[in-house]
Amino acid sequence: MNRTLDPCELLAAPGGMVDNIRERTNGQIVIEISSFPELGLAGPDTLRLVADGTLGMVEIYSGYIGGDLPIVDVANLWGVIGDIGTNWKTIEAVQGPIHKIIEERSNGIVLGESYYGNNYYYAAKALRSPDDLKGMKIRSHSTVLGDLINGMGADAQFVAFSEVYTALERGILDAAVTCGPCGAGLRWFEVADYLNGPIISIGVTYITINKDRWEEIPADLQAIMKEEAMAHQKENRRLVEAVWDPLGITENVAGGMEFVEFSPELKAALKQASINVVIPNWVDRNGGPDSEAVSMFNELVGPIVGVTIDANGKAIAN
Template sequence: MRETTAAAAALLVALTGAAHAETQINVVGNLGITTQSRELERPFWEEKIGELSNGEIKANFKPFNEIGLKGPEIFRLLGTGVMNIATGQLGHSSGDVPINDATDLAGLSPTIEEFKAVTDAFRGPLTEYYADKLGLVILTMQSYQAQILYCRDELKGLADLKGRKIRSSGASQADFIEYFGGTAVAMSFGEVQQGLQQGVIDCAITGTLGGYMAKWSEGADYLYTLPVNWGAGSTMANKAWWDGQSEEVRQTIIEGLGDLEAEMWALNAKENEIGIACNTSGPCPEGEPAGMVRVDPSPEDVELRRKALVEAVLPGFKRRCGDECAGIFNETIGEVVGLTIE
């Protein structure tokens, strides 16, 4: 609790600007090194929201990593009201809020198109849960690129995860790793590159382009391209703050973020293969190709991914989230993917 209070105090200072617009918004954005943040999120809050509102809305915007946050605490801090709007990955806080994993369970969505359908199916129940239980309003739901494995040593397939220490993000990734005999390690994104270089971890999971931008190739030589999941993200508002805004302000933000959400989905669909190319032999529009060894999954591993989902990931999700949660999953996501949690 003291750590949360200290972080909140620091945030208050970091987000305080000198703007004098009619409505000022303190916004914490996602990881600043990502193209999603640089090319879409930052320009939206620093420029477009002002244009859409004819100068009536001004956002004080900072990516979470630029103000000393690690990621998992973002939505908890948003609930305290220290910021008004924030973007983060749902899986980062799935330990505290198990329902967060529902749309992005490891092994659930082999393609980004399937992940989008799953997300749409569960948006209503998740929105209701956040408003009722956590005092937060879901404004967007989006993806990153495929979350794949970066490994120091040769990796031919999922069976090679046995005995390795693997940085994971979220409880379902941990279930997936442990199903194959690996050890899931909690580690913030900013610590991973050094962890790989020093051998603290053997592998790590993140997006295809995010890992390139963070230079994970300096500690990892092998890129295993099987999508584990998709890095589900969301932009949310503190409900008490949101309810206190005028209908005009809320509608301007909703409409603007609706367009931004669509742009995020399109960007990540496009960048998935770009990230793989940048990490391996190119071509790479973001810089020099990293020269990692590309390892594509065998048909057997594609089947193993599904097996891990059914035998480990879904039971783990039910154990953490409960019978009611599993029932909602079955009525929504289950109908989309043809699965039932028993």
């Protein structure tokens, strides 16, 4: 996705997935890491590009493909998730069915997942109450996040990750949302004064290889690739919670920002925005309350987050 992001660095690091696969296969499998900016690609194109073989392997972010395949956001209906432990449970609950759906739509095989930490508002002002967000132009990186921002009375803008620094610097954006280490990696602390949050929002990406390429690989080498992808997934999960998420705050504060933790009032408003806007809009994108997505939510995710989608497509807090 972008070389500055921690999970991407972990993939390419010495002793990481890419290195270990090359070593354990005696150089028979070599994965070349690149990024969307370097290749001139847009995140929403990833499903198509791996399906037609343009990319042999890709990291698919649910937020980027949620417009075309909204069911993948079933575990990422942010605002209604109260803590990281709950977020992990929602991710685990839908792994099997979501992997199957992505494989069908991408002509691919999902080897494992990468995880990106909680999101924060990088802003020129402190956000201490829901009223502070009214009318702000805020960068979003997914349809669900855009609905959450709009549901709070702000104006969501989709701006490429690599272009956010300049947009903040020039005042085109009033704020931008991303994970703490993600923004620190591109030095957003130079163009924003306050780190507000977090939105509990573990971002999930799916490490997916083109199926035709996969079937050309001998079974013993396939097994090595799967083992290393799962080892990466396990280590990524440990790091995102124990190291990267806390470091995302300290790095930005060291860069000159002030960390402003959301007040109980703001947390309650985020949850209500998710119930009133995020979930109903997601239901509509999936075809309504009788869709496969709603059934999956009510069966697997709703009991975890304490929300049910009714026959009219409305979200009801249990």
